[in-house]
Amino acid sequence: MKAAVLEALNNELKITEREKPVPGSGEVLVRLTAAAINHRDLFIQQGKYAGIALPCILGSDGVGLVEDIGPNVGVGLIGQRVLINPSLDWGEHEAFQSRKFRVLGMPDDGTFAQYICIAADNVFQAPAHLSDEEAAALPLAGLTAYRALFRKGGFKRGERVFITGIGGGVALMALQFALAVDAQVCVSSASARKIEKAVSLGANGGVLYTNSEWHKKLLNNFGHFDLSIDGTGGDLFARLLEIAAPGGRIVNYGGTAGPVNQLSPQRLFWKQLVIKGSTMGNAEDFKNMLAFVSEHAIRPVIDSLFPLEDINQAFKRMHEAQHFGKIVLRISE
Template identity: 50%
Template sequence: MQALVLDGINQPVQLREVPTPQPAPGQVQVSLHAAALNHRDVWIQKGQYAGLKFPIILGSDGAGIVAAVGDGVDKSLLGQEVLINPGRQWGSQPAAQGRDFQILGLPQDGTFAEFVCVDAQQVRAKPAHLSFGQAATLPLGGLTAYRATFTRAQLQAGERVLISGVGGGVALLALQMAVAVGAEVWVTSGSEEKISRAVALGAKGGISYKTEKWPALLTKQAGGGFDVIVDSAAGPGFNDLLDAAAPGGRIVFYGATHGDIPDLAARKVFWKQLSLLGSTMGTDQDFAEMVDLVEQHQLVPAIDQTFPLAEAEAALRRMDDGLQFGKIVLEIKS
């Protein structure tokens, strides 16, 4: 089969012929029609990820058709259109993943290929209203957004929510899901264009995080502080989120692209009775509930740009440069 292979740190991905994987007992082989990028792929390529091994086929997100099944797998799955849950071996405790938890695309070869083999329980029927490309954008980003926003932060209809750094796939999916359940959504971004595009997706408004004293300005515009704040940056700007939060608010973060939080204003946390929540990926139940929400509300993920598989290196550079609004997709089969 054709696959994109990464041979080492800071190397470009190379499209080459590799052996087609065959399903082991309990697995299915998926003929991939589309895959989607995540920042995880860029971090692995740059050597900024734990457990590196080479060569590796990157890719955590994918959608396609079940082409073969291993021993012990229900043959009725053959021919089904599916999307893949990239998380496996979460463990027995829903509260946090166990030591054996893995994400597709490292250490197991991922979805930047014509075929991938995964455990049968990792596939879920593709929402019928979505194309393969649209469905491929959901797994990692949708799972991360759902668990952070609903399982961890327990967002409810009618609450005011702030999503920081809108433009990336997870943030936009959190925006769409929160709007769908009846929350009032506001956003921040360093780009006025991205704020405008978020408003077109249902946000009430937003502000540039480069604006001096933006929390005071935004909370005045929104009519109060935010019950839930969803963040992926952390870093020095995290204290601004404490100012933007309503008393009793929940701040959930699923990443730290701006690094650790220096000099946390602890007095604001306890005086405002705030909850700080970490979140990573999600359980099989989170994944199922996420897909159900997408189907129920007929949500269509935002796609930034679609590249052919052979141009994946250009796609990775677009993500690395932070130019995208929505998910970047690789078309594998038209």
């Protein structure tokens, strides 16, 4: 089978011929038809995580057809169009992942390949209203956004939500999810074009965080927020406490902008705010996310499509950060 393999840090991925894997006990063999890129893949390529084991087939998001099953798997799965939950070995606790937890795609071989073997517990019927390319855009970003917004953020219909860094996969998915349940949503970005796009999707407004007074503009134009969803941290994070309503919640799922500084304990305790960290989600979150996407007929925003063979162009597009929505790979037989 063809696979996109990262052989060494800071190298391009290499389209390589690999042996088609054989499903073990409890596993299914999925013939992948589409995959999607996440920042995680780029960060692995750039060596930004500890303990990277190479060579590895990268990729956390994938959709395809179950072609074969290993022992102890129901035959009913054969021929199903499935979406892969990239949370591996989450463990028993709802509130946090176990020590064995991994995200699919390094160290385990991922979805940038024609085939993958994966635990049957990790495959779910793909929402019927979505094309393979749309479905492939869903897993990691959809799961992270769903848990951040609903399970951790406790988002309720009609609340006011602020989402930072719109354009990123999780942020955009959080926007679509929140809009589906009648939220008032504002967004931030460094790009006026991305804010415009978010507004065209239904956001009530947005602010350029490159403007040092963005939080004041937000407060003046929109008032306080019940919930913020943030994937960056950094020096802007402290402002999220200023724009929070009393009893407001702030959920963080990423730290691309580095450590948080100048966070005011007085704002935290006097407004009785809640700050929660969230990462990925468990199988129940994944199932609930898919049900939510089906119920509200949500279609993930796709930025661009590349054939698997052009994966390095797809990585380049993500690296340049001009994308709005998911960058999806088509995988042909």
